Amino acid sequence: MNTTEKIIIYQVFTRLFGNTSVCCQQNGDLRTNGCGKMDDFTKQALHAIKKMGATHIWYTGIIAHATQTDYTAYGIPKDHPAVVKGKAGSPYAIKDYYDVDPDLAVRPEKRMEEFAALVERTHESGLKMIIDFVPNHVARQYHSLAKPAGTKDLGENDDKTQAFSPNNNFYYIPGQALGGDLNLYDAEAGRYEEMPAKATGNNRFDATPNVNDWYETVKLNYGVDYIGNTGCHFDPIPDTWHKMKDILLFWAAKGIDGFRCDMAEMVPCEFWGWAIPQVKAVYPNLIFIAEVYNPNEYRNYIFNGHFDYLYDKVGLYDALRAVTCGYASATSITSCWQSVNDIWSHMLNFLENHDEQRIASDFFAGNPFKAIPAMIVSACMNTNPMMIYFGQELGESGMDSEGFSGRDGRTTIFDYWSIDSIRRWSNHGRFNDHLLNDKEKDLHHFYTRLLTLCNSEPAIAKGEFFDLMYVNRNTWKMDEHKQYAFLRKYGKEVLLIVVNFSEMPMHVSVNLPQHAFDYLQMPAQAACQAKELLSGKTETISFSPERTVNLDLPALGGKILRITF
Template identity: 80%
Template sequence: MNTAEKIIIYQVFTRLFGNRNPRCTSNGSLAENGCGKMNDFTPQALKEIRKLGATHIWYTGVLAHATQTDYTKYGIEKNHPAVVKGKAGSPYAIRDYYDVDPDLAVNVRKRMGEFEALVERTHAAGLKMIIDFVPNHVARQYHSTAKPEGVRDLGEDDDTSMDFSPNNNFYYLPGQKLAGDVNLYDEQAGSYEEMPAKATGNNRFDAYPTPNDWYETVKLNYGVDFFHNTGCHFSPAPDTWHKMKDILLFWAGKGIDGFRCDMAEMVPCEFWGWAIPQVKAQYPELIFIAEVYNPNEYRNYLYNGHFDYLYDKVGLYDTLRAVIGGYASATAITSCWQSVNDIQDHMLNFLENHDEQRIASDFFAGNATKALPALIVSACMNTNPMMIYFGQELGEPGMESEGFSGRDGRTTIFDYWSIDSIRRWNNHGRYNEHLLNAKEKGLRHFYRHVLNLCNSEAAIARGCFFDLMYANLNGWQMNEHKQYAFLRKYDREVILVVANFSDLDSRISVNIPQHAFDYLQMPAFTRCTAQELLTGCEEVISFNPNTPTAIDIPAYGGKLLKIKF
């Protein structure tokens, strides 16, 4: 991995990216609504994603998961509809850890070959490839038909008469049948039977999951006894540990470059500390990204779990969302980096992903433009990775009711669907802007500009960071609740970054304290010429501790003023 490179991840929901059907029906089947394929990621499509500034692409939903689509003619067992969410199914209810989802293949029988070709195309486009690893839970009807010879299936050797055993892969409720408030009956398939019931994926250790639970999944057993309070049984390493390590090695062997590990904190940190070093011993360049939401566990999963990067969700994402919505002051951003200052390089910033509501949705900002200052902050604030979600750069609102997903401001992960903005940008494989409106074009150009600056400017890719907010509080020259300012410095270059969360064009003056010049070892100038990186224009400004730097900043925008000395 090039440590001088700032990682920019383009997350894409693989099933939806290439679907060109403009008339999908709510809760439609594969035959009715269609489905995107791995082959839709053509060299041209990948080239355009690379030109957006991406260094990595995260193909979400690649592993074979439970679905209501019938693939029995390909030797794939049919899933009971009562334990599948949506017609397409959740990509986080894994049906077979060793298989590619058949929905994504043009030729289902050659789906693994199509995946391997996708790896090659991705690398040929100058991108690195990330896929999901879902370690905490699997589909209720998990069964691997693609596992390598000699591999024992999950649960195949379990003693189902025991609620917990370190040698079991699942947790059981002996003598109890799966019940609860979930409708387990389907007119065509009949009743879904599970006896004994298994514990549900979101740590529901009884036989009665509700519709609000992850009822379509079962919890994997990593040696933690949730039933008898006998603690953790990690020595010798439980059977599940070995099985999951082998799955990681299997996919690493396909040439991928990283794993985004779903709900990593629901799996004991001890497993990660055991498995990741073994995988990296064979594939040292592989990166591991953890979905972790508990700040108290951040350092544990980094230092003991050996993860490379963690989601910065409950800190920076939640704060920027509140600032965008007008519910928090821009001064709150300072506490975000301060709380993770010692591990900042390991935090993954984002404003959208498949779990979160779209910025342009009525449930978030209602207007994608409002998030542009937040993009400047999250992308340019430090050297750590930045991620965007496909369609974010086009202002995709996610306001359709696709089926199981409902109308919730998110792009569905459960249904067969087509994304309007992506479909028009695709333009039948041309990947141009002919069918985009002026606002969408402007947004995409802005994203492309900012994301490319992340690596074309050394000060952003690997420079020092200095927060200027403490020197700009309670003044009349800058509204600290609506503007956020900081410096990035590398070698003989410094960039003054100012983001404006206000809906008004503003004339502000930014105080740059003497401490900034001392700390960053910068010369002061009464007057100097700065290049504004977003427009390419030059501006004459003051840059010294005695005279505030006067700047005109656009509404919902910002400036990056680069000074060379």
């Protein structure tokens, strides 16, 4: 792994990216609304993503999952619609760990060949490739048709009379059928029958999940007895561990560069600590990203689970969202990095992903430009990875009512749909700004400039960090609740980064402490030329502990000033 490169991940929901349908219907099926394909990630498309500053692309929803679309013509059994969310289905309800989702293929019978071609094109474009690994749960009707010869299917040898057995792949509720307040009847397919009921993916160990549960999934058994509370049964190694390690190795052999591991903290850390080193022994450059939300478990999943990176959601994301929306002070940013200072290089920063509401939605900021200060902070604070979600760079609002996913400020992961901003940016495969409005062009330019700086500027990619806020509180020319300032230093260059969360332009005076000059080994300068990297303009500033740095900051913006010694 190239440790001098700052990882910039472009997450894309694969089935939506290339869909050019203009008039999608709510709850429309594949025939009505269309679907993007792996082939839509052309050399031109990948070049455009790379040009934006991305180093990695995370193709979300590659592995075959439950769907209401009929693929029986290709030998794929139909899924009962009562246990599928949305017409397209959730990409996190895996129905065959060894297969590519047929929705994504121009020729479904050639889906694995089309995937191999996508891997090749991605690498030819200079990007590295990440896919999902969904370890905690599978679709209710999971059955692998594509598994290698000699491989036993999940649940194939389970003793269904046992609620829990370390040899079982699933948890059961013996003697009870799946029921509760779920509507398990469909006019065409009849009633969905599951006897005995399996435990539901969000740790419902009973036969009566409700509509707010992950009712379309079943929980995988890694040897933890949640039902009888007899503890962990990890010796001998549970059967599920071996099966899931084999799945990781299967996809790693396809030439991918990393896994984003869904709800990794719902799987015992001991499994990761056992599996990841074995996979990396064969594929040492693979990266593993964990979706983990419990800060008390961060160090466990890094040091014992051997993950490379963890979501920084409940720390930096939540703080920057609150500051952007005016609910919190910018001073809260300091405590975020301090709480993970010893593991900061392992934290993945983001302001959007498929689970979170869009910045431009009515539920977040209502305006994508309000998050520009947060983006500068998130991308430039340290050497750790940064991720954006496709359409974020265009101000996509996520305010469509697509179907199963209602008007909730998120881009649907359950429905067939087309993303207006992405469709216009692609402009029939040309990937230019001809069909974008002026605000979208400006935002796209900002994201491109900021994200490319992350690796063109050594101080951001691999430099040291110094928080300036402790000497800028309660000063008469800087509002610590609306402005945030820090330094990045590498070699003979230092970056002074100051952002303004206020909707008013501000003239600020930033104090630089003597300790910063001593710690970063910087010479003081009464007056020096500083290049502002976002605009390209040059400013004359004082860079000394004896005098403040006086700056004019744009509303909802910031400056990245480079000083060379």
